[in-house]
Amino acid sequence: MSVTELENSLERMSLSIADAQQNFESLKQSIRKHFQTPVIVVNNKIVEEIKLTDEQQKIYDEVVAKLGNLENDPLYLYVCGPAGTGKSVLLSELYKKINRRFENGCKIVAPTGIAALNVDGSTVHSVFKLDPYGTTYDENPFAFDMNTKVIIIDEISMVDATLFARIDNRLKTKFNNDEPFGGCSIIVFGDLMQLEPVFDKTNKSFVFQEIPSNTPFHNGLKNQLWNLFKFAELTDNRRTTDVKEANVLKLIRTGEYEDAKNDNFFENKQCLKDLPAFIDEGDAAFKKFKELRTDANNLIILAATNEIVDFINLQGLFELPGDAYLYKKQKIPYAHYARVVSNDIEHLRVKIGSPVMLTCNIDVKRGLVNGLIGKVSNCEEDGITVSFPSIGNDVKIERQNWQKNGKGPIYAQFPLRLATAITIxxxxxxxxxxxxxVTADLFANNHFYTAISRAKSLKNSWITRYRDDMIKTSGESRAEIDRMRTEAALFELAPVME
Structure with a gap:
């Protein structure tokens, strides 16, 4: 019996509570027999029950202890932790627990499509109907489950202060409640020492900083919303059992790493070690990629800039056998709707077998989100079929209407780009x-750490070149984590206890 059949069986049951419990225990035993895992039911869905670490369990228990009094005492919690410490696992378990306590009581959102997909959530902009390029009050009507008690926001490092304020404003309006976030409890997950929000020149503000003066949310104060949040931290790296590797990642994250002081960890991981500076790093990276790639090894090339990524992707295209298919963007005389983009692809070239990435959210519920990677399996004039392993099926991708920066002519083009390499x-x-x-042209704080920590293991990972000055971190983010950690310790409080 499959999980789907068991779920359908649950939905068909119209028995007394005692009989239903007895039948469900039988169903659980059947699942344990077939899948060798404990299970629970959330919103009529049978899901796996996970064993938490001591760190995760402590935070989990403290959140659960607060659930009985959320209306009078909303919960505001920041769960911090480096890559690999099990933030997503804890997030998932809290989501399941909250929805067992309150039917449809918890919603998960994230700032990007791929981040939302990773935690089975939705994007912030789709849930709250936010203009991706807006910084003012949002007035578009939006549907929202009024049973929602808790909203979980993942990848909080990529949320800036203005976006945080826009979420707060939308919830206040929807619930007709002037309390922070309309009275909803908010749990945010992420690592402020990873990627920062995408800033423009006039709107630079971390989630914990003062809201920029060019928005209506500016009040001249440090972000009062963020000051509501208590601090909880995960520190145990569950992704690697190698103590040395874990220590290297820890030092890179905080900007304290020096190769010479750590047995020259990166000395033998450089593709261009001892080669002249004029050797192109993108070219060297692709040659190493061809040497290392196997069907069993999920290997990806990361680089800081689109220029390097595009160069490597063209090399990957030329290496594939078969003919390339060229798709030119098509001018549309009139359209009811067009996506606003900062850049578009005039000529898209792909081959059967080309790795590609979606460049917009097509259907979040189906997992077709910006950043999803797959391989081209068929090319036709009206569509490109892509096999996406993470969602388990082939999807025919059609052209989407685009308008650059929201102005000028509208074009139709396939929302795909080559993805042998992707940006950090x-x-x-x-x-x-x-x-x-590819370590050339690193320009942002935390680039090095974010890139290198994508790997389950550094044993089979490589870089093009290494210098200690490539490791740049955000002093502002580090200071904020230190402040919150110190404050929690100073008052000798569990992170979510009053």
């Missing part, structure tokens, strides 16, 4: 077996 920004939140990291 697109990699936030994903986990692969190993990475091949």
């Amino acid at each position: 920004h697109k990699s936030q939140g994903i986990t692969v077996d190993s990475v091949l990291f």
